[in-house]
Amino acid sequence: MAVKFDLNEREVWDGNYAASQALRQADVDVVVAYPITPSTPIVENYGAYVGNGFIDGEFVMVESEHAAMSGCIGASAAGGRVSTATSSQGFALMAEVLYQASGMRLPIVLNVVNRALASPLNVRGDHADMYLGRDAGWIQFGAFNAQEAYDLALCAFKVAENHSVRLPVMVHQDGFITSHTAQNVYPLTDEKAKAFVGDFVPVDDMLDFSRPVTYGAQTEEDWHFEHKAKQHKAIMDSMPIIDDVFAEFKELTGREYNRVESYDMEDADVVIIGLGTTVETARVAAKNMREKGVKAGVVAIRCFRPFPYEEVREALKDAKAIAVTDRSSPGGAMGAFFNEVSAAMYTSVNRPLVTGFVYGLGGRDFSIEEAERIFAEQQAHADAGHITTDIQQFSGLRGPKLGFFKTARG
Amino acid sequence: MAITSIKNLKEFSTNNDRFEGAHTLCPGCAHSMIVRELMNCTDDNLVISSNTGCLEVSTAVYPFTSWDTSWIHIGFENAATSVTAAQVMHKVRKKKGTLKDNDAPVKFVAFGGDGSTFDIGFQWLSGAMERGHDFTYICLDNENYANTGGQRSSATPVGAHTSTAQAGTHSYGKKQKKKDIVSIMAAHGSPYVAQLAPNKWKSMAKGFQKALEVEGPCFINTVSPCCTEWKFDPKDTINLTDLATDSLMFPIYEIIDSHELNILYRPKNIISVEEYMAAQGRYKHLFKPQYRHIIDEVQKDIDAKWDLLQRREEARL
Numbered sequence: 001m002a003v004k005f006d007l008n009e010r011e012v013w014d015g016n017y018a019a020s021q022a023l024r025q026a027d028v029d030v031v032v033a034y035p036i037t038p039s040t041p042i043v044e045n046y047g048a049y050v051g052n053g054f055i056d057g058e059f060v061m062v063e064s065e066h067a068a069m070s071g072c073i074g075a076s077a078a079g080g081r082v083s084t085a086t087s088s089q090g091f092a093l094m095a096e097v098l099y100q101a102s103g104m105r106l107p108i109v110l111n112v113v114n115r116a117l118a119s120p121l122n123v124r125g126d127h128a129d130m131y132l133g134r135d136a137g138w139i140q141f142g143a144f145n146a147q148e149a150y151d152l153a154l155c156a157f158k159v160a161e162n163h164s165v166r167l168p169v170m171v172h173q174d175g176f177i178t179s180h181t182a183q184n185v186y187p188l189t190d191e192k193a194k195a196f197v198g199d200f201v202p203v204d205d206m207l208d209f210s211r212p213v214t215y216g217a218q219t220e221e222d223w224h225f226e227h228k229a230k231q232h233k234a235i236m237d238s239m240p241i242i243d244d245v246f247a248e249f250k251e252l253t254g255r256e257y258n259r260v261e262s263y264d265m266e267d268a269d270v271v272i273i274g275l276g277t278t279v280e281t282a283r284v285a286a287k288n289m290r291e292k293g294v295k296a297g298v299v300a301i302r303c304f305r306p307f308p309y310e311e312v313r314e315a316l317k318d319a320k321a322i323a324v325t326d327r328s329s330p331g332g333a334m335g336a337f338f339n340e341v342s343a344a345m346y347t348s349v350n351r352p353l354v355t356g357f358v359y360g361l362g363g364r365d366f367s368i369e370e371a372e373r374i375f376a377e378q379q380a381h382a383d384a385g386h387i388t389t390d391i392q393q394f395s396g397l398r399g400p401k402l403g404f405f406k407t408a409r410g
Numbered sequence: 411m412a413i414t415s416i417k418n419l420k421e422f423s424t425n426n427d428r429f430e431g432a433h434t435l436c437p438g439c440a441h442s443m444i445v446r447e448l449m450n451c452t453d454d455n456l457v458i459s460s461n462t463g464c465l466e467v468s469t470a471v472y473p474f475t476s477w478d479t480s481w482i483h484i485g486f487e488n489a490a491t492s493v494t495a496a497q498v499m500h501k502v503r504k505k506k507g508t509l510k511d512n513d514a515p516v517k518f519v520a521f522g523g524d525g526s527t528f529d530i531g532f533q534w535l536s537g538a539m540e541r542g543h544d545f546t547y548i549c550l551d552n553e554n555y556a557n558t559g560g561q562r563s564s565a566t567p568v569g570a571h572t573s574t575a576q577a578g579t580h581s582y583g584k585k586q587k588k589k590d591i592v593s594i595m596a597a598h599g600s601p602y603v604a605q606l607a608p609n610k611w612k613s614m615a616k617g618f619q620k621a622l623e624v625e626g627p628c629f630i631n632t633v634s635p636c637c638t639e640w641k642f643d644p645k646d647t648i649n650l651t652d653l654a655t656d657s658l659m660f661p662i663y664e665i666i667d668s669h670e671l672n673i674l675y676r677p678k679n680i681i682s683v684e685e686y687m688a689a690q691g692r693y694k695h696l697f698k699p700q701y702r703h704i705i706d707e708v709q710k711d712i713d714a715k716w717d718l719l720q721r722r723e724e725a726r727l
Contacts, residue, residue, distance in 0.1 A: 029499060030499050056505070064537070070495070074482060080503055096485055209480070214481050215481065215483070216483035217483075
């Protein structure tokens with residue numbers, strides 16, 4: 001039995017420590033990991049739990065992130081609870097096997113501490129790694145602070161391991177801003193957390209020799225399409241199960257999570273929709289704008305995959321102008337998040353004006369003033385009844401204004 | 411039933427095994443012989459992983475599988491990682507008592523071709539060996555990427571023609587020497603490494619059993635003649651293997667605890683490398699006058715290696 005870990009009702013944890021505590025409480029059987037900034041403390045903390053007997057599971061430090069996820073797959077197929085953590089280049093190195101994990105329907109929980117992708121080399125937070133994973137068939141949760149990094153990691157196991165879901169889940173938090181900022185966190189007791197996550201019940205267990213299983217078969221044009229379609233259906237169908245898990249978590253803790261979070265949206269004309277810590281900045285800006293008479297609101301995506309199209313459309317249905325914020329270099333396209341929101345809103349009755357902002361790359365600070373400027377610009381669009389700027393703009397960039405693609409509706 | 415009780419090949423060939431006859435490997439491919447022998451040499455449960463390669467694509471094409479045991483394939487490079495992580499999970503679940511049968515004995519085995527072992531999966535294999543997991547890695551060495559049409563790997567020997575090291579008017583084929591994977595694996599501190607061949611089936615079974623029995627990471631390189639890419643008649647696979655072991659192109663030996671080297675087979679009549687090469691289409695060009703010197707060079711190299719092997723055996727190094 002693991003040594004008892006004493007917890008206070010209120011702890012001061014950063015996002016990394018919060019995530020590692022969730023792994024400890026979830027009684028993970030095997031963690032296979034490779035360290036990378038800024039997620040390294042998650043596995044270092046886990047190493048400390050191992051060194052002091054606070055966990056019963058095994059901790060395997062491998063020689064690369066590719067091997068880390070490969071090991072997670074092998075361990076998960078062997079019928080136990082598995083988790084790891086990574087960032088940025090490590091996430092990119094894992095990319096091949098991320099698809100294998102979801103294709104084999106293995107309920108692995110991956111804590112991703114978001115960081116920019118090189119080149120140029122950068123250790124600071126942006127969402128390039130999160131975007132890289134968006135087609136990998138994983139459920140993706142976004143935490144905006146340390147408490148949420150902890151809460152969502154616990155929820156992630158419960159969603160992933162639900163036998164109707166059986167898909168891996170990523171829990172994202174912003175590098176440094178969340179991962180290295182100490183905040184008040186209210187943890188569950190070990191007993192409550194364990195009871196919430198529940199026992200791991202394996203499906204197609206490689207260690208059940210009464211029923212041999214083959215993992216990782218080949219399918220060509222005859223069956224591949226059906227397998228991928230079934231996998232897509234599984235992730236789309238996971239939405240109500242995610243809602244149920246969030247509801248159960250609220251009952252336990254009083255902390256409410258929704259796949260789409262809305263702030264000050266009751267009468268909002270102009271909206272910033274964002275991911276990660278940006279949301280908290282935008283909320284402060286929205287309050288300031290309301291003091292100036294601008295009806296500003298904020299919508300945040302808690303669940304990036306499966307993308308909540310209906311909930312986004314519902315949340316934004318009465319908005320006049322929406323700024324979609326992409327913290328990843330789009331590399332020759334509109335921002336991916338802009339495209340998702342636009343797709344959701346194109347099918348709405350009112351079809352609000354939608355513009356996109358690429359911002360905060362490589363950890364460039366996103367300030368309250370910047371968010372206020374974006375709100376003011378949205379108000380100008382709303383007043384004019386059409387988009388008055390380029391549809392894609394770069395916010396917070398040095399040098400002359402950079403923008404692309406003009407509206408044909410003005 | 412384990413091979414220990416099998417007296418002869420006939421009995422072995424009719425043994426009830428866990429590798430089904432229904433697979434799509436080429437007729438004459440030695441892979442299936444080696445795999446069957448591994449699976450027949452123990453009564454324990456097996457968790458097997460495969461790297462991408464001939465064995466993998468020929469044994470698990472949905473909705474069929476040739477594996478009547480737990481089997482996993484992830485990618486080209488990571489069979490050593492997946493099976494060792496499964497082994498770690500087994501250890502944890504045994505401790506926690508969550509296994510279906512907590513006392514069932516289990517062995518963990520990874521298979522890879524030479525491309526995935528010597529080249530693309532080298533890092534994953536090295537990492538798993540270094541971590542000291544209790545598993546056995548078996549390389550099915552046919553000296554090329556046979557699954558994708560015969561490209562050169564770092565296991566391809568000097569002078570062999572492959573699709574990416576082509577013999578022609580300006581080239582005699584592969585120019586670089588074959589990587590000494592057995593020594594590299596021994597240098598990891600492995601308790602047991604060996605090079606074995608399916609023509610010497612009893613010593614192969616014995617080597618497999620040693621690897622499965624000893625605790626820790628074990629590595630075995632097996633010669634697996636490839637009729638398709640080496641270009642010989644499928645009925646001659648074992649004859650060709652005889653030429654490989656008797657010419658000492660593939661000496662049969664083991665290294666225990668990184669230093670105790672034992673030669674497991676000493677040919678009574680050592681044949682020339684030329685005789686071995688003459689039996690295969692991939693060396694055909696070496697018999698043209700302008701490339702004949704390559705055969706002599708390979709012979710010299712093989713002589714030197716055999717000499718070194720014998721000296722290592724004597725010195726226990």
